């Protein structure tokens with residue numbers, strides 16, 4: 305399983321159930337990586353998407369503990385249910401796409417982490433774990449510096465050692 309996320313200098317990822325900023329080229333990168341694949345997200349992240357709708361062209365799975373919760377995609381109510389559902393897919397095709405709770409719960413179970421690093425500090429209320437502080441994960445690739453409206457960012461990839 306893989307994680308894909310955009311973080312700021314403090315590994316902040318969101319505020320008020322929204323992204324910290326919108327970088328069109330990063331959204332394009334996210335789409336390219338996940339298109340045709342399986343995306344797993346928490347209920348709050350689904351509700352943060354445009355129209356609160358699943359992502360087109362991908363198999364969407366949403367987690368909610370609420371048995372009454374319905375969405376236009378598969379809903380799993382526990383990690384156990386999620387892993388049962390995921391058995392039918394190649395684990396390299398499964399992308400964890402947030403939010404903070406789901407990233408934190410799934411971090412140990414993933415082996416590849418696509419981190420877009422945005423070199424700015426935003427006011428955030430949700431964070432991702434700082435992978436640079438982990439001994440079991442290493443940076444294996446980073447892109448050249450990118451820029452959007454004065455905002456600098458890089459695409460990076462970390463792997464489990």
Ligand SMILES: NC(=O)c1ccc[n+]([C@@H]2O[C@H](COP(=O)([O-])OP(=O)(O)OC[C@H]3O[C@@H](n4cnc5c(N)ncnc54)[C@H](OP(=O)(O)O)[C@@H]3O)[C@@H](O)[C@H]2O)c1
Pocket residue numbers: 308309310311316317318319320321322323324345346347348349350352367368369370373380381382383401402403404405406407409430
């Ligand atoms: N920067 C990025 O790349 C990025 C990507 C995605 C999201 N985000 C941001 O992250 C923030 C949202 O993160 P969040 O932590 O608040 O919420 P979240 O992880 O999206 O959703 C949490 C919800 O998911 C459900 N859930 C999670 N684990 C579960 C489990 N094991 N079993 C059953 N249900 C489970 C629960 O729903 P119920 O309450 O219904 O039980 C829980 O309240 C937003 O600001 C969003 O914009 C950022």
